[in-house]
Amino acid sequence: QVQLVESGGGVVQPGRSLRLSCVGSGFAFRSYAMHWARQAPGKGLEWVAVISYDGINEHIVDSAKGRFTISRDNSENTVYLHLSNLRPEDTGVYFCAKDQTFEKYYYLYGMDVWGQGTTVTVSS
Amino acid sequence: QSVLSQAPSVSEAPGQRVTISCSGSNSNIGNNAVNWYQQLPGKAPKLLMYYDSTLPSGVSDRFSGRRSGTSASLAISGLQSEDEADYYCTAWDDSLNAVVFGGGTKVTVL
Secondary structure, three states, X not given: OOEEEEEOOEEEOXXXXXXXXXXXXXXXXXXXXXXXXXXXXXXXXXXXXXXXXXXXXXXXXHHHOOOEEEEEEOOOOEEEEEEOXXXXXXXXXXXXXXXXXXXXXXXXXXXXXXXXXXXXXXXX | OOOEEOOOEEEEOOOOOEXXXXXXXXXXXXXXXXXXXXXXXXXXXXXXXXXXXXOOOOOOOOEEEEEEOOEEEEEEOOOOHHHOEEEEEEEEEOOOOEEEEEOOEEEEEO
């Protein structure tokens, strides 16, 4: 079945780095853009980043620009989120999600498959 | 503070109808499709509605959506206990080059 599985979360000190991974299966991973979103404890969802199906196009939320990068390896059906210079406010559950539009560079019609999330805690 | 505005909560009795509103601007809802997500407690979000009013396969037709100007709404008819969840509106923002979320609306079935 269609599935996304995240990994790489953990407890890190402020200023440190972390790499999150998300492996997709059951669909043509290389043909869909992939997103990351996060949710701080007790708070709402916040979109973080998107990378196009071919890795050429990407966008990052303003609060993470210069600190987070998104990348993908279509040969491994994996999308990554590299988190650096982490801050306590980056604490939360990080979800990866599949865009539902096939091989396009726009991201208008939502994310139809979500992983269960991986937890990042930034604390000294 | 979220780019899209939603009421924090709404409650209604079983069998009734609730409407969740989402307000944005010309750079997001005014120019792009609105999508809605349902998040049950402790679970990952689920795409509930896309392109303003299109139901994904398997989603109950008790849910309906509409967009007008810079606002959108999600209606749930025949409210059931299983509908208790957080609901989020989203849209692409042309100025921010980002997906923007509403703050979420918690639906409580009395």
